[in-house]
Amino acid sequence: MPTLVIDNREVTVPEGMNVLDAAKAIDIVVPHFCYHEALGAIGSCRLCAMQFLEGPVQGVKMACMVPAQDGMVVSTSAAEAVELREHVIEWLMTNHPHDCPVCDEGGECLLQDMTIAGGHYLRRYRGKKATYTNQYLGPFIEQEMNRCITCYRCSRTYRDYCGGRDFGVFGSRNRVFFGRYKDGQLESPFSGNLVDICPTGVFTDKPFRFKSRIWDLQEAPSICPQCSLGCSTIPGGRFRELQRIRSGINQTTNGFFICDRGRFGYGHVNHPERPRDPRVDGLPVTMEEAITAARNRVDALAAKYGGASIAFLGSPRASLEGNLLLQAWAGRVGSSQSVFDAHQGRDHAARSLAANLASLARSLSDVRQSDLIILIGADPLAEGPSLALAIRQAVRQGSEVIVIDPRPVALPCAHQHIPLPPQLLHMVLKALESGQYDELNDAQTQPAVKTLRSKIAQAKLPVLIGGADMLGGLGVKLLCDAAKRFISAECNIGVMVMLSGPNSFGGAFLNIGGPDFDALIDAFQEGRVRGLVCLESDPFREAQFPAKAQAALGHLELLISIDCTPTLAAKRADIFMPSRATAEMAGSFINNEGRLQAFHQAIEPGMPLSALGPGKHPPRLFQSTTPGATPQPAWQILGQLLDRPADLNQLRRTLAAENPKLKALTHVDTTAARICAEPNGIAAALTHEMFSADSSAGNVPLLITSAFVGSHWLSHLSSPLKALREEPTVWLHPSLAATLGLKHGERAILSTTLGRCHVRVQTSNDMAQELALTYQLLDSALEGMSPGTIINCRLTGEEGQ
Amino acid sequence: MSELLPQNQLDEFKAKANCADHPQELIVDLLRAIQTECGWVPDHGIDLVADVLGVLPVEVEEVATFYDKIYRYPVGKRVIHVCDSVCCWANGSEDVLDHLQKTLGINLGQTSADGLFTLLPTCCLGACGEAPAMMIGLTTYGPLTPERIDQVLAEIREEAGG
Amino acid sequence: MNDYPQVLFKNRLPGETVTLRSYEKTGGYQGLRKALKMSPNEICELVKDSGLRGRGGAGFPTGIKWSFFPSKAPGEKYLVCNGDEMEPGTYKDRQLLRADPHQLIEGMVIASYALQATAGYIFLRYAYEECAQNVERAIAEAKAAGYLGENILGSGFALSLHVHRSAGRYILGEETALLNGLEGKRPNPRAKPPFPAQRGLFGKPTNVNNVETLANVSHIINHGPVWFQELALTIEGSGTKLFGLSGHLNRTTCFELPLGIPLREVVETYGGGIRQGRAFKACLPGGASTPYLTAEHLDLPMDFNPLEEVGSRIGTAGVTVFDETTCMVAVTRNLVQFFARESCGFCTPCRDGLPMVSWLLDKIEHGLGNHDDLCLLAKQVQNITGRSFCALAEGAMGPVESLLRLFEQELKDHIQKGQCPFL
Numbered sequence A: 001m002p003t004l005v006i007d008n009r010e011v012t013v014p015e016g017m018n019v020l021d022a023a024k025a026i027d028i029v030v031p032h033f034c035y036h037e038a039l040g041a042i043g044s045c046r047l048c049a050m051q052f053l054e055g056p057v058q059g060v061k062m063a064c065m066v067p068a069q070d071g072m073v074v075s076t077s078a079a080e081a082v083e084l085r086e087h088v089i090e091w092l093m094t095n096h097p098h099d100c101p102v103c104d105e106g107g108e109c110l111l112q113d114m115t116i117a118g119g120h121y122l123r124r125y126r127g128k129k130a131t132y133t134n135q136y137l138g139p140f141i142e143q144e145m146n147r148c149i150t151c152y153r154c155s156r157t158y159r160d161y162c163g164g165r166d167f168g169v170f171g172s173r174n175r176v177f178f179g180r181y182k183d184g185q186l187e188s189p190f191s192g193n194l195v196d197i198c199p200t201g202v203f204t205d206k207p208f209r210f211k212s213r214i215w216d217l218q219e220a221p222s223i224c225p226q227c228s229l230g231c232s233t234i235p236g237g238r239f240r241e242l243q244r245i246r247s248g249i250n251q252t253t254n255g256f257f258i259c260d261r262g263r264f265g266y267g268h269v270n271h272p273e274r275p276r277d278p279r280v281d282g283l284p285v286t287m288e289e290a291i292t293a294a295r296n297r298v299d300a301l302a303a304k305y306g307g308a309s310i311a312f313l314g315s316p317r318a319s320l321e322g323n324l325l326l327q328a329w330a331g332r333v334g335s336s337q338s339v340f341d342a343h344q345g346r347d348h349a350a351r352s353l354a355a356n357l358a359s360l361a362r363s364l365s366d367v368r369q370s371d372l373i374i375l376i377g378a379d380p381l382a383e384g385p386s387l388a389l390a391i392r393q394a395v396r397q398g399s400e401v402i403v404i405d406p407r408p409v410a411l412p413c414a415h416q417h418i419p420l421p422p423q424l425l426h427m428v429l430k431a432l433e434s435g436q437y438d439e440l441n442d443a444q445t446q447p448a449v450k451t452l453r454s455k456i457a458q459a460k461l462p463v464l465i466g467g468a469d470m471l472g473g474l475g476v477k478l479l480c481d482a483a484k485r486f487i488s489a490e491c492n493i494g495v496m497v498m499l500s501g502p503n504s505f506g507g508a509f510l511n512i513g514g515p516d517f518d519a520l521i522d523a524f525q526e527g528r529v530r531g532l533v534c535l536e537s538d539p540f541r542e543a544q545f546p547a548k549a550q551a552a553l554g555h556l557e558l559l560i561s562i563d564c565t566p567t568l569a570a571k572r573a574d575i576f577m578p579s580r581a582t583a584e585m586a587g588s589f590i591n592n593e594g595r596l597q598a599f600h601q602a603i604e605p606g607m608p609l610s611a612l613g614p615g616k617h618p619p620r621l622f623q624s625t626t627p628g629a630t631p632q633p634a635w636q637i638l639g640q641l642l643d644r645p646a647d648l649n650q651l652r653r654t655l656a657a658e659n660p661k662l663k664a665l666t667h668v669d670t671t672a673a674r675i676c677a678e679p680n681g682i683a684a685a686l687t688h689e690m691f692s693a694d695s696s697a698g699n700v701p702l703l704i705t706s707a708f709v710g711s712h713w714l715s716h717l718s719s720p721l722k723a724l725r726e727e728p729t730v731w732l733h734p735s736l737a738a739t740l741g742l743k744h745g746e747r748a749i750l751s752t753t754l755g756r757c758h759v760r761v762q763t764s765n766d767m768a769q770e771l772a773l774t775y776q777l778l779d780s781a782l783e784g785m786s787p788g789t790i791i792n793c794r795l796t797g798e799e800g801q
Numbered sequence B: 001m002s003e004l005l006p007q008n009q010l011d012e013f014k015a016k017a018n019c020a021d022h023p024q025e026l027i028v029d030l031l032r033a034i035q036t037e038c039g040w041v042p043d044h045g046i047d048l049v050a051d052v053l054g055v056l057p058v059e060v061e062e063v064a065t066f067y068d069k070i071y072r073y074p075v076g077k078r079v080i081h082v083c084d085s086v087c088c089w090a091n092g093s094e095d096v097l098d099h100l101q102k103t104l105g106i107n108l109g110q111t112s113a114d115g116l117f118t119l120l121p122t123c124c125l126g127a128c129g130e131a132p133a134m135m136i137g138l139t140t141y142g143p144l145t146p147e148r149i150d151q152v153l154a155e156i157r158e159e160a161g162g
Numbered sequence C: 001m002n003d004y005p006q007v008l009f010k011n012r013l014p015g016e017t018v019t020l021r022s023y024e025k026t027g028g029y030q031g032l033r034k035a036l037k038m039s040p041n042e043i044c045e046l047v048k049d050s051g052l053r054g055r056g057g058a059g060f061p062t063g064i065k066w067s068f069f070p071s072k073a074p075g076e077k078y079l080v081c082n083g084d085e086m087e088p089g090t091y092k093d094r095q096l097l098r099a100d101p102h103q104l105i106e107g108m109v110i111a112s113y114a115l116q117a118t119a120g121y122i123f124l125r126y127a128y129e130e131c132a133q134n135v136e137r138a139i140a141e142a143k144a145a146g147y148l149g150e151n152i153l154g155s156g157f158a159l160s161l162h163v164h165r166s167a168g169r170y171i172l173g174e175e176t177a178l179l180n181g182l183e184g185k186r187p188n189p190r191a192k193p194p195f196p197a198q199r200g201l202f203g204k205p206t207n208v209n210n211v212e213t214l215a216n217v218s219h220i221i222n223h224g225p226v227w228f229q230e231l232a233l234t235i236e237g238s239g240t241k242l243f244g245l246s247g248h249l250n251r252t253t254c255f256e257l258p259l260g261i262p263l264r265e266v267v268e269t270y271g272g273g274i275r276q277g278r279a280f281k282a283c284l285p286g287g288a289s290t291p292y293l294t295a296e297h298l299d300l301p302m303d304f305n306p307l308e309e310v311g312s313r314i315g316t317a318g319v320t321v322f323d324e325t326t327c328m329v330a331v332t333r334n335l336v337q338f339f340a341r342e343s344c345g346f347c348t349p350c351r352d353g354l355p356m357v358s359w360l361l362d363k364i365e366h367g368l369g370n371h372d373d374l375c376l377l378a379k380q381v382q383n384i385t386g387r388s389f390c391a392l393a394e395g396a397m398g399p400v401e402s403l404l405r406l407f408e409q410e411l412k413d414h415i416q417k418g419q420c421p422f423l
């Protein structure tokens, strides 16, 4: 821990920290561009000059390139250093266009800040400027190369940090070009980070272009609702429209970056079909009327058939507060029928995780530091994209990555893939735990698992990673059990499991030993349950076996929906109450590592001005209310219904008082502590129904899984992401394709009991041999296929028809 | 791909890449070989290099666009590089350039109508003792006079015509 | 016509390249035989004692550089010969490789043995195809004769040499950019530390030396350090130096002359005086990055220290002479244009600072400058020198700094007259 003096102030910093960061640690910020905490120092911009007065290094030096050492005496305000910084800024500005008035970066331009901070105010250079031709980079990123100051941040982010393979640095001298080899859509699922990382307006958010001035945006720290990792985000909106999302900074979770699903997946908030008005029996009412009707009808049903005749379905995307109040409502009518994920397998996985994780929990930051990462039944890009980024950082530091999965799992880094059929995953986990390999009679799997065991035992910070879809409740328990086996003084092993939504863990936490949705389905059918309240959930689509669920749901006498998206439940509900999206409210989620994180309200809801169409602004029809502004946070709707405090903090305090395990709710923030449930009886109830296909008579088992884009409800509603959506595809191992007489790239017909559809055939050597694989794609013929299941299918070439 | 590189050369490079610890080190060699064959390096030349060496096309392009003697745009059959660094400049390289531009009817960076010559500036050729100098292909000529230039151009025209 | 002892050029014949046989006849590969009987450490000591300083421009003492090399570290280690030679005014390595390439091969084998390097690379610039072929031929000859390859001369020492042909750009002469170039990466310079001796080519310990530096090694082994020191005319200097003459001289060829030879003798005797009987105005003593010398410096000994004392450097000893009719502002503008164009584009002072300097000089040369521009120019020099990532931009400031120091009046004349006074 070296101690040095900067501007007459003593500071002690960790070994290896550079002097620029050491100064930052005592709030002395010296202008800089190329240095970035996540990207490291390269010393190219020459802006962070400081004068080293005493100690092992002397003279004017670039502070980012000098590790802090004992005895250093440094001045940031010495004339020579200040003068150099002035010059560097002046040079950087020589080629920069004077297009600030029309530049999309205006207002959050680091170059502008540094120009002022560096003391450059008068243009002296009157020579020619370099100009460039811009490239088309796809629907997310706009390029304006003339604004480039050549800090190399973009290529270091895109290529080095995110592992993108289609972006580079071309040319030389004062004509360096950053972009793709040829025009075309950026391929990395993390391309949007270019927007945040570029200090000027070269790479800007294309869907956001010309929508707002930055200073007119309403922003607040929030949590991404697109997966269970809980990345920090900063949504920004204006004119009642959520216009963009940028990455928040949280060293424990996402660090500085987010994925493109998180960044561009906000379209559900502005969706034209978003239901914004309360309804009772198809007629518009006020929120108060809807709330009263909901309370009365539920009470009436309870009076008639008993409290148990009403079920309550929360969701992984509803806030913890909302889910808690839903459970409280159930309690008030005397129903114990509350469930928090309509998808059986995912629900079990989450509960199993909440029950077993305890001190095995690992954060993304832990993953970044891990020296051995084993993924079993996990596909990060689909199930938790930022995890893929964290894994890449570990690999860059020398970590090894082994993937055991039937799917052709893609990662932005080197890894070893063992493509086992899904049935074997549990056996592998058992063998990992027990050291008994008998069940693994496969000649290749046995030695592979043996090696795995010895690798784990030798690693210092290994992490076992799983996914809810492939492992289910039982698998998650096996994963935790296996990990526990290796805990030792040397081996600090941990677990991370990707769940289905931002608050899956929270729901599981509330319902650790309660009923599950399959039990409810039976109850619907048998008439034991006659009413269902859906909180931001859509059992018609989300159930693991949607066809079965839809039939059962038809028996209901009362369907109530609270939601902010156009779900089937919302459309069919007898009573509908519009709720707010994450960006429009405050609340909290518990992410997949059990971390309770709060999010704040960025914008007010309302029909976006842009959606009112041309000529309608200013509105011709004068009215005192804002169109579409009725939605309220779900917790507020439920709070009114249950006569709870309207103030969030007060509500949190009462909730915490009722449930001592939720004490953390009283001081929740965007970077809060972890919450863990106590294991209780759940393990016994775990079933695993995913693998029930019979492979007789020409049937092929079809494994259904999810894609980066298209399988997830919220992002599915986002128009910019449509460009990334795959066409319906079936993946086959070449050997199976040959048996079926199908070729890579051909079109085929996929028939299942859920129907027939046309798909493109893709082959991969990197997957299990005896099965076909497809992604659930919402609003396509594959919509009814729910991830985490295997069904029978038949595949025939289109020509054969 | 055969028009980019004769099969035997291609095989040779593939063999070298196969046994090299760092196939990337062959990028410049391979780019130069393609250029020798085609006169310049077209896009599919970049793809070929990436393919043979097992690297990304961007990695090849990043290198190719750095060097001034790798041509990523079509050029004439012969590229004339006129040295404009200090020794040649002090000995009249500007006159050499004027003469060439007039004779060929083109400006710097352009290709003559017959497709034979492209005129480009270059930094010092290491022919400072023979200033002013120019390089055509891999041959350096100097000291240049208008007469000497005409003679060299004529020789090359003849060679190309015959 | 050259009365001084010839070491590197002793076999040189116009238009010819020395073959292995004739190289051996004049003592070729005797140094290697001798060296292989010594310990690697003894060789380093010998080279250190000889006082040999790098001939690539920076003049770092070669023996000291070698003694920092982790020759005992296990695994691959590399010796790289820097034959980029793209600094305007410099063409000595070309003459050497044209005339007598075996000297380089022999020097590299000895150096590799001293450093315990496992492979060697010879990096040659694009324009030197003829040299590349000479070197390749020499490598083949040496291999056939057992001077290269496995078990060299029965010593058990093995070495392979590879020729790399570049594709242009001056920056590749900078040793770390060169290493990136060899690896097939973008040839930007690398940060130091780690130095190439710690992490060089492909991350392995690597030593980079200039062609001429390495060519001297066998002679030092053969004749001893004292002989080498005495070759120079100055007390503290040692060895001969290849002087490539250019500019407004009657004779612009490359001579091997002792270090310490007075500039006047170089210009008048070897350069044959200024063309058309004109007067000497100034010269770049060692390539485009070295500050000017003027007539008042004509009696200076051309060696490292004396030139540093007057604020210049011997650099590569490529002497470019300008006569009295030359506008030094225009010369400097040309030089800065070169550096700006050859910048790799990595760091700001070079990438964007040099074009600014170039623009200023252009403005002044065209008579559009004012006195503020002179201050601006001086400030540019101050803030670029020592502030760039590698030495390219610093080198570019050498001539500009000396222009301000030695030709202030000429600059002012441009401003006062509103045009170049030499028009």
Ligand SMILES: Cc1cc2nc3c(=O)[nH]c(=O)nc-3n(C[C@H](O)[C@H](O)[C@H](O)COP(=O)(O)O)c2cc1C
Pocket: C053, C054, C055, C056, C057, C058, C059, C060, C062, C082, C083, C084, C085, C086, C087, C170, C171, C172, C173, C174, C175, C176, C208, C209, C210, C211, C213, C214, C390, C391, C392, C395
């Ligand atoms: C911009 C730049 C260009 C250089 N060009 C050359 C060159 O062409 N040849 C060379 O030998 N050294 C060149 N050098 C010096 C090398 O970096 C290195 O110091 C030298 O090769 C070491 O060899 P030596 O110690 O034998 O001189 C250059 C340095 C810089 C900063």
Ligand code: SF4
Pocket: C171, C189, C342, C343, C344, C345, C346, C347, C348, C350, C351, C388, C389, C390, C391, C392, C393, C394
């Ligand atoms: S000074 Fe900077 S830009 Fe110039 S060549 Fe060196 S690293 Fe590149």
Ligand code: FES
Pocket: A032, A033, A034, A035, A042, A043, A044, A045, A046, A047, A048, A062, A063, A064, A065
């Ligand atoms: S931040 Fe230090 S040189 Fe760029």
